[in-house]
Amino acid sequence: SALFLCTLLAAGCGGGGGGSSELPSPGPTLTLTASASSVAQGDTVTLTWSTTNATECVAAQGWSGTKAVSGSETTGPLNATTTFELTCRGPGGSVTRSTTVTVVPPPTVTLDASATTVSAPGTVTLSWSSSNATSCTASDGWDGARAPSGSEEITPLLSTTTFTLTCQGVGGTSAPQSVAVTVTPPEGGKVIVTGTIQFERIPFATDRGGLDPNNPVLSPARGVVVEAIPAGSDSNPALATTTTNRDGVYAVAVPPNTNIFIRARAQMIKAGAAPTWNISVRNNTDNNAVYALRGDEFNTGSGETRNLVAGTGWGGTSYTGIRAAAPFAILDTVYRAKELIHSVWSVNLPPLNLYWSPSNTPTTPNFCIRQGQIGTTFYWHAKEDRIDDCGDLVAEGIYILGNFAVGDTDEFDQHVIAHEFGHYVEEKLSRSDSIGGSHGPGDKLDLRVSFSEGWGNAFSGMVVNDPVYRDSGGGVSQDMISFNLEQDTGGSGQEGWYSEDSVGELLWDLFDSGTESGDSIALG
Secondary structure, rough: OOOHHHHHHOOOOOOOOOOOOOOOOOOOOOEEEEHHHHHEOOOOOOEEEEEEOOOEEEHHHOOOEOOOOEEEEEEEOOOEEEEEEEEEEEEEEEEEEEEEEEEEEEOEEEEOOOOEEEOOOEEEEEEEEEEEEOOEEEEEEEEEEEEEOEEEEEEEEEEOOOEEEEEEEOOOOOOEEEEEEEEOOHHHHHHHHHEEEEEEOOEEEEOOEEEEOOOOOOEEOOEEEEEEEEEEEEEEEOOEEEEEEOOOEEEEEEOOOOEEEEEOOOOOOOOOOOOOOOEEEEEHHHHEOOEEOOOOEEOOOEEOOOOOEEEOHHHOEEEEOOOOOHHHHHHHHHHHHHHHOOOOOOOOOOEEEEEEOOOEEEOOOOEEEEEEEOOOOOEEEOOOEEEOOOOOOOEEEEEEOOOOOOOOOOOOOHHHHHHHHHHHHHHHHHHHHHHHOOOOOOOOOOOOHHHHHHHHHHHHHHHHHOOOOEEEOOOOOOOEEEEEEOOOOOHHHHHHOOOHHHHHHHHHHHHOOOOOOOOOOOOO
């Protein structure tokens, strides 16, 4: 049988002798990269290449000549998009690689106003678009960074104003574009009442956990509804209604020599052209009334300035006055979330109510919304009916803790509010499959729950622009629960799709600047 096998193989049997064969030479490898894939006209790039198993290289297209088998070379000024090709050869064959460098022209920008003439106090919408731009900068009548395209309502306009926008990109800086809006005196002989609406925000302490109620920060109430009401009764119809701008400034045109008062509502409303919204903070223990800040009565005369400040009501060791700031602090966190969304997506936001009361309690034997027995801060959707222990249908919205006496208030916890707003965004603008239930750091959760809660955590960091999630509590002692979205707080043994920590960390890393080790992505 051995002889038969050798006969079949016709080689390799028996001893000694025989011929020899040589393995073929391996083919060359080549990498070719450019120091930048996009440049401005007239810029240069550095080309870098390396090979294995190559003896010579020849350049083509955007460069030429014989090149070493490895090296780098700086191009001349580039005036058009250029492809650089390199072919390297060796005993085992040849290989060709190329890289393209795009020459980006300078940005261009257009800027338009919805009206070029308005009567005081005027409101206009500025709209802009650009090409080849990565960012824009506003100046003159407005200021600050702007997205490469968008729209913005400007109010109030009290005098003729010029608005200028300049955009930047790889290709350089655009020529400034400006639009002027002429402002005429108020119609019908009316006078202007103007002022600022502000609230006191209680910040987190820098030297310990928890809030620092003895050092409030005066903050603008942005985008809130302001009404001029005839004196005598809160139920009188408004003479004029407007909204504050991003600095909390408002202005209304009203009849001269008239007794009125100014009222700011914890409500943001925009109708008409997209994007639209209608968001209110309401008292669930007072028939769901919208919170409002009322000023003193005064005579309009020939024009007045009237400022309102919503105080915290803090008395040194506990709340002793009206907690007027709380609804406006809640609304301002939502304002930040709304601005983040609308910076990239001009989407209409479905109506939303946020329910807060000083009686909203975390631990109760019952669940009764109108008595403040809410159990925790949470978002409730309209996908199913829910009846509480008082027999009431639970209204859709965000419910927020406020009972200081039992040790947990959330009106100044921006991450907590933004987290719940993230659930609203998930359900109303996308899709939510979460089955709900208890959850916490380190828990192994149903996939639907882990994604929803991890998204809420990450979104809160995006809104506040801070990866450290803070949730205050503890009443007078003021403690805090916190975790960092940059870290897996559950530990390496809890990493995975079942971990809200992993989901939150991943989504945050996709959003943030990408400067950490192992995180080079920065989607924004």
